[in-house]
Amino acid sequence: MAQDSAPSQPNLWPYVLPTVLVLGACTLYPIATVLWMSLHDWTWGGDSVFSGLKNFKLLWLKGSFVIALMNTVTFAISAVLVELVLGMILALAANRVTRGAGVFRVLMILPLMVSGIAVSLVWKVLLDPTFGVINAALAGVGLPEPNWLGSTSTAMASLVMVETWWQTGFVFIILAAALKSLPEEPFEAARLEGANGWQMFRYLTLPMLRPVIVTVVVFRLIDTLKVFDLVFGLTGGGPLRATEAVQTLTYQTAFKFSNFGEAAAIVVIFSALIFAICAAYGALDRRTGGAE
Amino acid sequence: MTRARRATILSYAILILAGFLSLFPILWIMGISLKTQADAFAMPPKLIFVPIWDHYAKVWGDAAFIKGFFNSVLAALLGNLMAFVIGIPAAFALNQRRVPARGAILAWLLLSYMLPEFLFVIPMYGLFQATGLYDSVFGLALVYQTFTLPFTIWMMRAFFADVPFALYEAARLEGAKSWQILLRVYLPMAAPGIAATAILNTIRIWNELAIALGLTFDKAQTVTLAVAAYRGYASIDWGALSAAAITSMLPMLIFAVLAQRQIVGGLSLGAVK
Amino acid sequence: MAAVEFQNVGISFGNVPVVKDLSLTVNDGEFVVLVGPSGCGKSTILRSIAGLAGISSGDMRIGGKRMNDADPAARDIAMVFQSYALFPNMTVAGNLGFGLKIRGEGKAEIDRKVADVAAVVGLSDHLHKRPGALSGGQRQRVALARAILRRPGVFLFDEPLSNLDAEFRTAMRAEIVRFHRTQGASMVYVTHDQTEAMTMGDRIAVLAPLAAGHKANLMQYGTPDEVYHRPANLFVARFIGTPRMNVVTLPVKGGAVRFGGQQLALPPSAVRLGNVILGQRPEHLRLSQEGAEPGLVGTVEHIENLGHEMILTFSTAIGQMVLRDARSGSGPMLGQTVRLSLDPNQVHLFDPASEQRLD
Numbered sequence: 016m017a018q019d020s021a022p023s024q025p026n027l028w029p030y031v032l033p034t035v036l037v038l039g040a041c042t043l044y045p046i047a048t049v050l051w052m053s054l055h056d057w058t059w060g061g062d063s064v065f066s067g068l069k070n071f072k073l074l075w076l077k078g079s080f081v082i083a084l085m086n087t088v089t090f091a092i093s094a095v096l097v098e099l100v101l102g103m104i105l106a107l108a109a110n111r112v113t114r115g116a117g118v119f120r121v122l123m124i125l126p127l128m129v130s131g132i133a134v135s136l137v138w139k140v141l142l143d144p145t146f147g148v149i150n151a152a153l154a155g156v157g158l159p160e161p162n163w164l165g166s167t168s169t170a171m172a173s174l175v176m177v178e179t180w181w182q183t184g185f186v187f188i189i190l191a192a193a194l195k196s197l198p199e200e201p202f203e204a205a206r207l208e209g210a211n212g213w214q215m216f217r218y219l220t221l222p223m224l225r226p227v228i229v230t231v232v233v234f235r236l237i238d239t240l241k242v243f244d245l246v247f248g249l250t251g252g253g254p255l256r257a258t259e260a261v262q263t264l265t266y267q268t269a270f271k272f273s274n275f276g277e278a279a280a281i282v283v284i285f286s287a288l289i290f291a292i293c294a295a296y297g298a299l300d301r302r303t304g305g306a307e
Numbered sequence: 308m309t310r311a312r313r314a315t316i317l318s319y320a321i322l323i324l325a326g327f328l329s330l331f332p333i334l335w336i337m338g339i340s341l342k343t344q345a346d347a348f349a350m351p352p353k354l355i356f357v358p359i360w361d362h363y364a365k366v367w368g369d370a371a372f373i374k375g376f377f378n379s380v381l382a383a384l385l386g387n388l389m390a391f392v393i394g395i396p397a398a399f400a401l402n403q404r405r406v407p408a409r410g411a412i413l414a415w416l417l418l419s420y421m422l423p424e425f426l427f428v429i430p431m432y433g434l435f436q437a438t439g440l441y442d443s444v445f446g447l448a449l450v451y452q453t454f455t456l457p458f459t460i461w462m463m464r465a466f467f468a469d470v471p472f473a474l475y476e477a478a479r480l481e482g483a484k485s486w487q488i489l490l491r492v493y494l495p496m497a498a499p500g501i502a503a504t505a506i507l508n509t510i511r512i513w514n515e516l517a518i519a520l521g522l523t524f525d526k527a528q529t530v531t532l533a534v535a536a537y538r539g540y541a542s543i544d545w546g547a548l549s550a551a552a553i554t555s556m557l558p559m560l561i562f563a564v565l566a567q568r569q570i571v572g573g574l575s576l577g578a579v580k
Numbered sequence: 581m582a583a584v585e586f587q588n589v590g591i592s593f594g595n596v597p598v599v600k601d602l603s604l605t606v607n608d609g610e611f612v613v614l615v616g617p618s619g620c621g622k623s624t625i626l627r628s629i630a631g632l633a634g635i636s637s638g639d640m641r642i643g644g645k646r647m648n649d650a651d652p653a654a655r656d657i658a659m660v661f662q663s664y665a666l667f668p669n670m671t672v673a674g675n676l677g678f679g680l681k682i683r684g685e686g687k688a689e690i691d692r693k694v695a696d697v698a699a700v701v702g703l704s705d706h707l708h709k710r711p712g713a714l715s716g717g718q719r720q721r722v723a724l725a726r727a728i729l730r731r732p733g734v735f736l737f738d739e740p741l742s743n744l745d746a747e748f749r750t751a752m753r754a755e756i757v758r759f760h761r762t763q764g765a766s767m768v769y770v771t772h773d774q775t776e777a778m779t780m781g782d783r784i785a786v787l788a789p790l791a792a793g794h795k796a797n798l799m800q801y802g803t804p805d806e807v808y809h810r811p812a813n814l815f816v817a818r819f820i821g822t823p824r825m826n827v828v829t830l831p832v833k834g835g836a837v838r839f840g841g842q843q844l845a846l847p848p849s850a851v852r853l854g855n856v857i858l859g860q861r862p863e864h865l866r867l868s869q870e871g872a873e874p875g876l877v878g879t880v881e882h883i884e885n886l887g888h889e890m891i892l893t894f895s896t897a898i899g900q901m902v903l904r905d906a907r908s909g910s911g912p913m914l915g916q917t918v919r920l921s922l923d924p925n926q927v928h929l930f931d932p933a934s935e936q937r938l939d
């Protein structure tokens with residue numbers, strides 16, 4: 016674009032300076048500190064003794080971090096898959112209808128407006144094994160009444176279900192907008208060639224939506240990996256660590272057990288994981304010619 | 308009946324079901340918040356009942372809840388103010404491509420938005436204790452910049468990109484400096500974008516939990532923490548719990564209804580563009 | 581009022597040269613049109629006068645002062661953009677007063693000047709409206725008025741009519757020419773439309789893209805008549821004029837070329853060459869009376885009937901020929917074979933190697 020060629024254009028670094036300073040204070044300082052903390056036996060105010068990789072070794076030996084990481088990855092992948100499939104179905108459905116689309120959109124963004132903690136309270140009441148309306152309904156039609164959040168076999172699935180209720184609207188909104196922005200001619204041409212609905216979806220819609228789907232999946236994946244509110248509010252990580260997540264474990268380790276060195280070690284590993292996903296996404300996006 | 312017609316009817320059925328599932332939990336809790344204890348626990352559930360306002364009275368009589376509510380209002384105001392004052396010039400400069408290390412800054416912003424909350428909370432806990440920012444709304448709003456600032460810059464850059472470059476050139480020919488062009492041309496044209504961004508920032512700040520949990524103790528507690536305090540009531544006092552949950556979400560639900568267009572547009576802006 | 585001079589100017593975007601070795605003078609008060617196909621650098625040259633594109637080498641002067649690196653606001657120029665670049669968030673009055681406000685003039689003074697200029701261009705009733713509520717022509721006038729307010733020595737126009745519909749374009753063309761006469765300032769006008777170039781310019785600069793292998797952009801600089809009737813090279817000959825000039829390469833034999841049966845003597849400059857490029861505009865090519873004149877045998881391949889004239893395309897032994905015939909109705913039929921002859925007084929000759937004009 017021609018804007019690069021104009022002479023005597025001052026560069027605008029003063030405009031980004033405040034951002035760089037605030038971002039530096041809010042990210043570079045924490046990153047450096049956390050790295051340092053993770054390598055020390057750390058107590059606030061007291062002496063901090065260099066301990067090498069001891070914190071990392073302890074994490075491995077105690078096993079709780081590995082469990083939390085597995086739980087978190089299971090939660091993230093299941094939730095994102097379900098949200099993607101549901102979001103796509105809803106977006107395709109919404110793309111077909113004309114009347115009531117606005118009302119439906121409002122209904123779908125309502126859960127997004129609610130804090131994770133309020134979502135937790137809502138579902139704690141709904142899923143209550145004895146007094147909850149869901150089990151009452153199940154009993155009414157003669158189905159078994161699971162102890163949703165209280166049993167190790169169903170707690171994780173229940174969390175995924177609540178997360179899905181909460182965030183599918185986001186996936187829907189984005190896919191619906193992307194669908195609407197697709198050109199119509201290729202679909203008309205395909206129809207003239209005799210393609211059926213599934214073929215058009217498989218060979219036109221899906222490939223054209225690919226960049227958007229990748230972006231949505233990455234955003235949702237990182238967001239669900241960082242899950243905290245729902246676990247904190249619904250299960251507290253239980254029962255028996257069945258729903259312990261990385262971020263709730265970090266919180267417990269740091270603020271319940273005041274073991275900041277170990278908490279820092281968790282954060283280091285976890286941040287590295289998030290960074291790796293972002294970097295892979297960035298590389299992918301550049302290769303496929305996405306913006307920025 | 309044709310295939311297309313069947314597909315349309317199926318679409319409506321799916322949407323109506325999804326809309327109902329989306330709305331039902333909120334409506335149900337709203338119902339409980341207006342029921343007496345006995346009605347709330349009644350089996351089978353009572354669909355018709357006489358609403359009572361006792362639970363709301365209780366929540367609004369709770370000093371901690373009121374404090375949390377207004378702390379969150381303040382955090383949202385402060386967080387937005389900081390993000391716009393700091394982020395708008397940055398968004399302008401990054402859109403103009405006249406910044407050294409532009410790509411690195413953009414990547415850094417995205418990363419800052421993505422990194423886990425406790426990466427910020429744990430070190431800031433110590434720093435804030437030492438500097439007196441601990442348990443202050445200002446400190447909270449500052450750490451919230453890890454996500455509001457990138458989001459604000461990202462959104463504003465997209466809205467600035469929609470301003471034709473010829474307007475910038477025309478203003479330049481008239482002798483306007485960069486900051487005058489930003490204030491007089493770009494900002495007024497991006498006003499709808501500012502509204503959308505502010506709404507989405509507010510929702511995010513209003514609903515934030517992890518950072519507030521780690522960096523406040525008492526006087527700066529936010530609405531989410533005040534709501535979290537009602538967890539203990541889960542098997543005893545559903546009415547108060549529900550009233551607290553509904554009260555905390557109501558402002559954002561009203562946003563959703565009134566500013567649906569901005570919210571939907573803002574959410575889809577980043578991914579689709 | 582000011583002249584604009586380019587001296588051996590080069591402009592590059594990164595490593596890609598867009599303009600090379602440009603030397604051209606726009607005299608004080610002159611209306612010069614820069615015309616050429618896309619990629620020829622015409623907009624870039626205009627933007628370099630405005631200070632919106634940087635000059636990599638050579639000198640550019642406005643009113644005798646070297647302005648290569650001057651701030652756009654200090655160049656004594658005003659520009660009318662292709663999109664008009666009106667600020668959509670301001671009223672017409674706000675748009676017109678924007679520059680005055682930036683330059684720190686008082687409110688009363690601004691109001692007075694804005695009212696004056698609005699009266700000149702006939703916008704007095706629209707001052708409170710936003711650009712979105714105006715027609716294309718009114719927006720054009722706002723852009724013009726904004727430029728007038730600067731009282732510049734040089735007006736710059738970047739394809740200002742390309743956003744208007746055809747009917748309106750003719751009227752605006754006349755309006756801008758009248759505007760030039762009343763203002764008396766120098767004007768540089770960029771267009772890709774040769775009709776605008778021919779009808780508006782005191783002089784026309786025909787530009788060619790460097791990407792097509794030309795050593796410099798400027799192909800010819802002259803009055804519309806010079807450019808049309810004495811094109812300096814093959815590029816200008818083919819770019820100016822619709823339909824395009826007929827061009828054939830013919831072998832030189834005994835100081836002459838043969839166009840079918842028609843013998844054409846060559847000027848001394850062409851005699852020594854092995855081949856020569858011969859050009860003739862479609863309106864000068866003639867249909868021979870059968871048997872009366874020698875000529876080139878051609879078959880009618882395509883007929884475009886424009887009502888007041890016919891454009892006939894013939895296939896011949898030496899390539900396609902286009903003929904423009906004002907006599908409508910009674911021309912040859914599709915597929916009919918006729919003889920074509922040249923008007924010997926309207927022949928253009930070019931050197932096949934250099935593509936330069938031979939006289």
